[in-house]
Amino acid sequence: MSRTRMLVSQCEVGTIIVEDVKSYQGITLVAKGSVLNQYILDRLTDRGISSIWVYSLDGLASRVTLANMEQVEGSYTEAVLVVKQILHELSSGGKLNYHKIIQLSELVYGSVNSSLNVIKCLNGIRDKDEYTYTHCVHVAFYSMLIAKWLALPKEEIEEVIQAGLLHDIGKVLIPDEILNKPGKLLESELDIMQRHSLIGYFSIKNEMEITQPVKEAVLSHHERADGSGYPYGLTGEEINLYTKIIAIADVSDAMTQDRVYKKGVTPFVAFEMFQTLGIGTFDIRILKIFLKNIAVNFTGLNVIMENGEHGEIVYVPPYEITKPIILNGSSFIDLSGTDRRIVSVW
């Protein structure tokens, strides 16, 4: 796809923006990758922005369609089934079927250019009974998007997907009563739980077809930039790129999913937590890229407010991603400067 500069007055709803649109003061108003809707077009006109860079196809603006939503959902469903099968085989003493993981990473990669649909698909899923399998697949999809936003080449994105699919395989050997304990873990139980990254690593260590960075990501996905992670307390540049990507995808999904022992928070609360607690814990450059790009893709999703009002997200300001604008009937709810909360997103 090439790019073209178009007059805002000639842009249609659904057109994809290819470069950040900035105000005259240099503030990013609409981030690249955003899909234009009527709200954004009106605000650009209000701000006096006359033209913007968009993707084009044969000289025409390229518009996003939801046609490939079915493809994303199909890949997701198949990935969950295959991961379930692989983990069952492993837990009953079988060998890891790595060919299936490679095939699966290629299947997942098929959704690489559908960020909007991937995020819509993953946000629509709440299945705590199947958490172990869905979590691995969620992490694989989110990690793929982060790797794409970092502009990694295809082969590396596929390896990142493999690392996402495999990152928690060590959990097959952790007793269920610890894995799904409905309360806080005792120190001794936490110690056993934290062994899953080492167990996972040792189960793939001698697998010749798995590349070293993928093995390292499985081993170190709980390491943190400030040295607070495990098993080795690595810091900063001791942690490899795939690990840094998987760590953000893993925590993002873990925060937002319901578990037997806790209710998941909304993605907007997760963004807030990343912006406060995440600084220093995660690689700051990757965290910024993740937050900026993921927020863009929440436009078009549905929400429920704390008072029961329903609405659709029409704009997520890049400078305040935790305060989206919501279309409620024919009026807008602007969350900036208010304590109003979103309680559900899908």
Ligand SMILES: [Fe+2]
């Ligand atoms: Fe883990």
